[in-house]
Amino acid sequence: MSVLTIPAFGATELVDRDPARPGPGEVRVRVEAAPVHPADVWVHDGRLAALLPGTPPYTPGWGVAGVVDEVGPDVEDLAPGDAVLGLSDWFDTFVGTHASTVVLPARAVGRRPATLDAVAAAALSLNALTALQALDLIGLTSGTLGITGAAGGVGGYALELARLRGLDVVALARESDREFVERAGAHLAVRPADAADTAKALTAVAGRLDAVLDAALLVGPALAAVRNNGVLVAVTGPATPQAERGVRVETVHVVGNGTQLTELAGLAADGTLSTRVAATYPLVEAERAYRAVLAGGLRGAVVLVP
Structure with a gap:
């Protein structure tokens, strides 16, 4: 799997790692889209250094949309092949979504309708929740x-x-x-x-x-x-x-909630909620995406697409 890391504040590096296996109550999601938020940029540039454990590397990323590719024991409501969106409680787990796969608690993952594409769903994952x-x-x-x-x-x-x-x-x-x-x-x-x-x-x-x-x-x-x-x-x-x-x-301290994410995805799929996307970038161009968010003035999400 490809993982975006911050080896030192202000730098990024795309590295290859063996995919993590989901444990009890967890699912692994094949990432199709992951939004970039100001908090990700502040991790990247070091402004949040005092809140981070130890020293780099870190992998940023809160929200995700993709497809479940493996489930751990005790997961009953999700199965491989399900289209989903989810949220990493990043400051609790430091598990980032700016990667090609990510393991999340099943409780933090919701289903998305087939009519809601991954990029649009990713825009919902943190902000709408x-x-x-x-x-x-x-x-x-x-x-x-x-x-x-x-x-x-x-x-x-x-x-x-x-x-x-x-x-x-x-x-x-x-x-x-x-x-x-x-x-x-x-x-x-x-x-x-x-x-x-x-x-x-x-x-x-x-x-x-x-x-x-x-x-x-x-x-x-x-x-x-x-x-x-x-x-x-x-x-x-x-x-x-x-x-x-x-x-x-x-x-408010947002917490991943699959039931609420499923509700939001349904509202977006039927047009009740707007899904504004300002730009997409490949994962390898994450630094460009971070600069776009840092510059501000956008009306819509900046989304990484592995």
Whole structure:
């Protein structure tokens, strides 16, 4: 099997290894597509070095779409030949998906319909699952939800999923993303290009948002937009604000969940969820893919295709 490794921060190397065998409760997936996320780039460039065990090499990669090619003992719901998508709980296991095969817990792998191709499914695997679990953590069944970064990877899926739940959504995004935001049924609060003025974009809705999903990690301005006794859920990051005014403040830590991934794949297959893909790269050109993600400004996933 081919495995992308980071032998030293800032470098990549494609190496050959014997494929790992799945143990009890595990499946091996032949990778057809694996997305690149900012966290992968930060592992590559060393920004997350303090969170990593030991020293390089590391293999990055969270999400995956492909086909099951072997199952371990005690796996009943998946079989070789099944088309799937899955998620590696990377910071718990450090098992990366930027490879030609990967072994994952069966609980973290879901089925995908034949009508949903691997590249599109890979775009869902981390971002849509994070959005779904963030909305579950918020727990809003009615009312108005604010979403920062509402046209980005997590925020875009959160917007579509929130509308499916019948929530009114105020989406913080740039003017250039107006068409996407309004097509999804949200009200657009324009985010200025100057991040220092972001709070001004939330002034009009401050105090009337029942909850905010802070996908853009705005922190303080996002908290200020939540009504008293509301909810703020941040996607990740060290700067989660302290609770105030009775606002419940939490951070979502995404966990691979095959049942939820199967649900998301079905929604994407029938067109309910968008699967935005900005670019694909062969695994051997992973550094180009990392640079594309690092440059930012993309609307859609960057996906590696072994």
